[in-house]
Amino acid sequence: MRHRRNTTKLKRNTAHRKSLLANLACSLIQHGRIKTTFGKAKALRPVAEKLVTQAKRNDLHSRRLAIAFLRQKDAVSTLFDKVAPAAANRQGGYCRITKLGQRMTDAAPMAIIEWVDQPEVESDELVEAVEETPKAEAAAAE
Structure with a gap:
């Protein structure tokens, strides 16, 4: 039975999902x-949010745990x-998720995730963590 097993699998195996979440976390931090x-x-x-809670402890053990998960030292230093x-x-409640609507190419629901306590970021600096498809680039060019 699946009682209290709440891992969102994202249609990926464990290693792929862990590296995807680590890369998304690094992009969010940077x-x-x-x-x-x-x-x-x-x-x-x-x-x-667990990474921020670890970073608030600000000791060597929490820094090493963050490096082990994120695998990017510059992202860890920015986090701390x-x-x-x-x-x-x-x-x-360090993060805020805002729904954007559907992506034009495949109708996937899109969202922005951001830190609550960070200053406002200009829309030009918004980083897309999902690759754009060639159809979307062609449609944008027209």
Whole structure:
């Protein structure tokens, strides 16, 4: 039975899903705001919030755990130096997910995930974590 097994699989095996979530978390940490599908954003939120809670402890063990998960030292330093101090007096709820509607090419529901305590990011700096298809680029060019 599946009682209390709440892992969102995202149609990927375990290793692929872990690396996908690690890469999405690194992009979120570095850019502060990313555009991705709604399912990936919902799967990313608990991962990102646990990383911020670890970073708020700010000791060597938590830093090593973050490096082991993210595998990018510059993202870990940004997490510990900028993101965690900004959320120091917040007890949880570090991320915000905003629905955007459907993607034009495949009608996938899209969303923006961002930090609650970060300053506003300009729309030009928005990073898309999902690759654009050639049809979308051709439609945008027209």
